[in-house]
Amino acid sequence: MTALYRIDPLQDARWDELLQWHPEASVFHTPAWLESLRRTYRYEPVVFTTCAPAEQMSNGIAFCRVDSWLTGSRLVSIPFADHCQPLVSTPDELPCLLALLRLHFENEDCRYLELRPLVLDADGLEGNANFTKSAAFYYHGLDLRPDLDTLFNGFHKSCVQRKIRRAEREGLAYEDGRSEALLRQFYRLLIQTRRRHGVPTQPLAWFRNLADCLGEALKIRMVCQGERPVAAILTLQYKNRLVYKYGASDAALHHLGGMPVLFWRTIQDAKRLGLEELDLGRSDVEDRGLIDFKRHLGAAHFQLHYYRYPPRPVSTATGWTKSLASKMCARLPISIYAASSCFYRHLG
Numbered sequence: 001m002t003a004l005y006r007i008d009p010l011q012d013a014r015w016d017e018l019l020q021w022h023p024e025a026s027v028f029h030t031p032a033w034l035e036s037l038r039r040t041y042r043y044e045p046v047v048f049t050t051c052a053p054a055e056q057m058s059n060g061i062a063f064c065r066v067d068s069w070l071t072g073s074r075l076v077s078i079p080f081a082d083h084c085q086p087l088v089s090t091p092d093e094l095p096c097l098l099a100l101l102r103l104h105f106e107n108e109d110c111r112y113l114e115l116r117p118l119v120l121d122a123d124g125l126e127g128n129a130n131f132t133k134s135a136a137f138y139y140h141g142l143d144l145r146p147d148l149d150t151l152f153n154g155f156h157k158s159c160v161q162r163k164i165r166r167a168e169r170e171g172l173a174y175e176d177g178r179s180e181a182l183l184r185q186f187y188r189l190l191i192q193t194r195r196r197h198g199v200p201t202q203p204l205a206w207f208r209n210l211a212d213c214l215g216e217a218l219k220i221r222m223v224c225q226g227e228r229p230v231a232a233i234l235t236l237q238y239k240n241r242l243v244y245k246y247g248a249s250d251a252a253l254h255h256l257g258g259m260p261v262l263f264w265r266t267i268q269d270a271k272r273l274g275l276e277e278l279d280l281g282r283s284d285v286e287d288r289g290l291i292d293f294k295r296h297l298g299a300a301h302f303q304l305h306y307y308r309y310p311p312r313p314v315s316t317a318t319g320w321t322k323s324l325a326s327k328m329c330a331r332l333p334i335s336i337y338a339a340s341s342c343f344y345r346h347l348g
Helices: 013-021 031-041 093-105 122-128 148-153 157-170 180-197 204-217 251-256 258-272 288-296 319-331 334-347
Strands: 005-007 044-049 061-066 074-077 112-115 132-143 173-177 218-225 228-238 241-249 277-284 300-309
Touching: 031 044, 031 061, 031 204, 031 334, 044 093, 093 300, 122 132, 122 300, 132 288, 148 258, 157 251, 157 258, 157 288, 173 180, 173 258, 180 204, 180 218, 180 228, 180 241, 180 251, 204 218, 204 228, 218 258, 228 251, 228 258, 241 251, 241 258, 251 258, 258 277, 277 288, 288 300
Parallel strands: 074 112, 241 277
Antiparallel strands: 005 044, 044 061, 061 074, 112 300, 132 277, 132 300, 173 218, 218 228, 228 241
16 A cells, blocks of 8 residues: 655755656745745645655655644645645656545644645546635746747737836836845835735745745845835746746835836846746736736736645635725734734744
């Protein structure tokens, strides 16, 4: 009978070796991302595999254990990642892994486990594996293989091209890096942005740990008008893919075209490095503004689903509850709102 093995991906070198050759490995699988989660939120990373300790690893599903007095204990693959594909070498490995995971779940003393795959057979998961859909989003990706002229011409003429030209006329200054000064500027802008959107903010320690663990693979990219930051994004590079993970902007300066020109500079940089894809992450299905912005950059999109086991109804806040929480969050003074970061670990 096939056995299920539990390994520590921060200590077992076979996990990183699997990531190096597996075509579906992403930055969210890496020891760097998992170590950042461990340092910041005290999540315990674990990989389940059918490969014995003495064997070369050919499959694995990465999780973090989230223990929270507020939201309960669970296994999540992976917290704060837009997606984390189960890694297998042959089609029959995934059903075997999921069947063994279901048996193992009874010993985990947690409410549920959640998969966040990029692409997976929904019929197989919900039918044979007995998982149920827990959330739906849109995933957006931009193919960077065409030349720069083709990519620019793929932008929406008025929503992106015209704003890029406006930003260039305004002489917005571009800067990138991961210095402490740039990180602090980015974080101040992020607090303003997330408060405006009525959602909690991440702790500053999360971004410091990401920068420390990912090193040169992480970049903060910012445009400024004089000394005033206009817009900023944080990107992560892994293999031939650049991942857009976080964005922030000054709402009073949106008319300057900071975000469109920032993405254009990012695409130019990615092309210079020979990268082939810009991962624009996920969007909530109700967020038409974000969906349209990514679509106006020429990105393709498809629906992204998360899945939970055991199959049980997932309680979600009603529309009016979400709206009320959003309004309350947006009206908090900055000093009080910033303290919401201490609750962020409960959201993974």
